[in-house]
Amino acid sequence: LLLPRFVDPRRDPLRVYAALELGIGAIAEIVLFGMPLVAGAYAAWAGTGQVGILLRGAAAALCLLPPTFLMGATLPAVSRRVEATQEGMSWLGFFYAGNTVGAVAGSLLAGFYLLRVFDVAGATFVAVALNVVVATTAYLLSKASVHEVPAPIRQKGRRAPGAATVYVVIAISGMTALAAEVLWTRLLSLLIGGTVYTFSLLLAVFLFGLGIGSSGGAALAARVKSPRAALGWCQMLLCAGIAWSAYMLTVSLPFWPVNPSITADIWLNFQLDVVRALWALLPPALLWGASFPLALAAVAARGQDPGRLVGGVYAANTVGAIAGSLGASMLLVAWIGSQHAQQVLIVLSAVAGLLALSPAAGEEPGSRSAGFARGAAFVAAIVAVGFLVRTVAPIPGMLVAYGRYAPTWIGLSEVFYVGEGINSSVAVSRRPNGVLNYHNAGKVQASSEPQDMRLQRMLGHLTTLVPANPRKVLVIGCGAGVTAGAASIDPKVQELTIAEIEPLVPRVVSTHFGDHNFHVIENPKVRVHIDDARHYLFVKKDKYDAITSDPLDPWVKGAAMLYTTEFFELVKSRLNPGGVFTLFVQLYETNTEAVKSEVGTFLQAFPNGVAFGNTQDGQGYDMVLVGQVEPMRLNLDEVDERLSRPEYAPLARSLAEVGFYSAVDLFATYAGGSSDLAPWLRDASINRDRNLRL
Known part of the structure; x- marks a missing residue:
């Protein structure tokens, strides 16, 4: 919106574009090196709750708005190379398609190679280098071609009939597109695994559909008599497209006879994931992609500034996209669920289609028979939409x-x-x-199975039995509440805080796992804080005598942030003298390299750490890492004496239920210390915030 108002149309669009690309690269470098300063300022002001969320949004805006502001100006800048006609806007559709195809390549390159092999800084340097290459190319092209200075543009050029309606329609189209992407990313993350690779793959598939659809829409925009009607039919067809994707993701694809464990080659599974994502998402993505060039052509009229015209359509689409992504992620799913949210998207697409197909202000209404046909089509559309809405099934x-x-x-x-x-x-x-x-996250995270109960109780009881005075305890991740419950029944624990990111979890485990977790959620000395655990530790300055962490599997997107050197150092800074940190490490559904990374990273922050094993049939199943700033000193006689006291009877029973009848039984699970593990960890890859090797 702003570039056409502040940049003179007589300036060469390619040179303006080159300047924008250089600006994007420069700001990216500033953001990369300025993040520590932003984090420090945020830590000084931030809190939890609604105010904390607003401050997080402000910090994110400070880092992301400047480069995205310039990115959003690139298409309006280039648009001044064409005329504000139906044919000119058609060519812009091809430009938009090319940009989207480049985004596909960027998503795959960053997600599958740059971030995996290098780190955030390396990936940023590559992106900045590409910005410089593109800017240089645009500048050289501007010198090789002649820029015809446009005639002065009237401030109030003639608008195309129904332009206001088109802006509303393209905004609704953007809203449904991003809302659907949020919903379907959640569903497909369950279907193909919620890894960072899944996000890159799904984004690439969605962008691929938008790019191909934009090319088709651009070709169509130059040929059709009424681009606005074509835009309307795109929205009507989207009703069927959304219903198709909803059916594929909830009824068909989850039950294809596919067993990913048959092959150990992750790249073969990725190929299958691409096929399934394309099969489910491509039809509606094509239609959303076609909508943008058709909207441009529908509002085009001679005498307008192409930059302002494109900027207006682009802004309307973007505002709708912002509303769709926020509404779906923060409201719709939690309030009405994925099924009803997808039904809402079908209805919204139908509304957009009918708006675009209705006569524009000032247009001739046509004959009586034409009006009757239009009314019949409207009724048929309502019936069809009603049928499509009913086909959307609940999430299985x-x-x-x-x-x-x-x-x-x-x-x-x-x-x-x-x-x-x-x-x-x-x-x-x-x-x-x-x-x-x-x-x-689409897998079992806790259970009442004896082997799992043994681990969950071990984690909780080691957390409170190792330190001398565990008065104040923090549990990272609620899960089924078994670990928190085990820690809460220690008589020395006076206050226990559970940091859980999902508000639904405590309610669920309170209802279904109370008999296994000692009804920990109802315990008066327990309080549940809904927040990301890392953020909670970062902004709260409280100190604890014991902290325990049992996050989601490290391959789940975001969970690896709870296994980094920086996070472990943050935890250490929140421990009182003599405090203890315990961490669950799984030895199943993983590999040696990943376990080495987790253990090696932990021992960098806690060089005096030790490991306790939970074996199954003599083989490693999972383990608990225990870290203290000071060397660990255990007095088994003192622990046994504690367990014999009447007030410790519930704790002793809890241990006995999982096979530990004394302190010796519990601590006999000792598997080694840092010196024992050092030779094995010599080639361990350290997991840091900037590389996230896990």
Whole structure:
């Protein structure tokens, strides 16, 4: 919106574009090196709750708005190389398509190579280098071609009929597109695994559809008599496209007979993931992509500034996209669920289509027969939309519970609770043997199975039995609440805080796992704080006698941030003298390199750390890492004496239920210290914020 108002149309558009690209690269470098300063300022002012969310938004805006402001100006800048006619706007559709195809390449290059092999700084340097190359190319092209200075543009050029309606329609189109991307990313993350690679892959597929669709829409815009009508039909077809994707993601794809564990080659699974994502997302993405050039052509009229025209359509689409992404992620899913949210998107697309197909102000209404035909078409559209809305199915419980392995669990488990929260979807299932499973991120995260109960109780009891005075305890991640419950029954614990990012989780585990977690959520000395645990530690200056962490699997997007050197150092800074930090490390569904990275990174921050093993049939199953700033000194006689006291009877029973009948039994799970593990960890890759090797 702003570039056409502040940049003289007589300036060469390619040179303006080159300046914008250089500006984007320069700001990217400033943001990269300025992040520590922003983080420091944020830590000084930030808090938790609604105010904290607003401050987080302000910090994100400070870093992201300047470069995206310039990115948004690039298309209006280039648009001044064409005329504000239907044919000229058609050519801009091809420019937009080319830009989107480049975005596909960038998403895949960054997600699958640059960030994996190098780090954030390396990926940023490559992006900046590309900005410089593009800017140089644009500048050289400007010197090789003659820029015809346009005639003075009238301040109030003739507007195309129905232009205001087109702006509303393209805003709704942007809203439905980004809302759908949010919804479908959540569903596909369950289906193909919620990794960082999944996000890159899905973004690339969506952008690919937008790019191809934009090319088709650009070609169509130059040929059709009424681009606005074509835009309307795109929106009407989107009703079917959204219904198609909803059906594929909830009824069809989750139950394709696919078992990812058959092959150990992750790249073969990625190929299958690409096929499934294309099959589900491509039809509506093509239509959303075609909508933009058709909207440009629909508002084009001679005598207008192409920059202002494009900027207006682009801004309307972007505002709708912002509203769609925020509305879907923060409101719709948690309030009405994915099923009803997708039904809302179908209805919104129908509204947009009918608006675009209605006669514009000032147009001739046509004959009576034409009006009758239009009315009949309207009724038929309403009936069709009603049918499509009814085809959207609820999210299947097996998908929420078992994710990509859902087909292999059919008939083996009863999923009796499914809930969708702001950040994640949660399920509870029961096996035929009575074992309860708590599911998050499409897999079992905790259960009442004896081996899992042993680990969960170990984690909680080691957290409070190792330090001398565990009065104040922090539990990172609620899960099924078993670890928090085990820690809460220690008589010395006076205050226990659970930091959990998903508001739905405490309610679910309170209802279904109370008998296994000592009804920890209702315990008067326990308080649950809904926040990202790392953010909570960062902004709160409280000190603790013990902190325990059992986050999601490190391959889940975002979880690796709870396994970095910087996070462990943050935890250490929040420990009182003699305080203890315990960390769960899984030895299944992982590999040696990942475990080495987790353990090696932990021991960098806690060089006196030790490991306790939870074995199964003599083999490693999972383990607990225990770290203190000071060397660990344990008096087993003192711990045994504690366990014999009457007030410790619930704690002693808790240990006995999982096979630990004395302090010796518990601490006999000792698996080694840092000196024992040093030779094995010699080639460990340290997980840092800037590289996220996990």
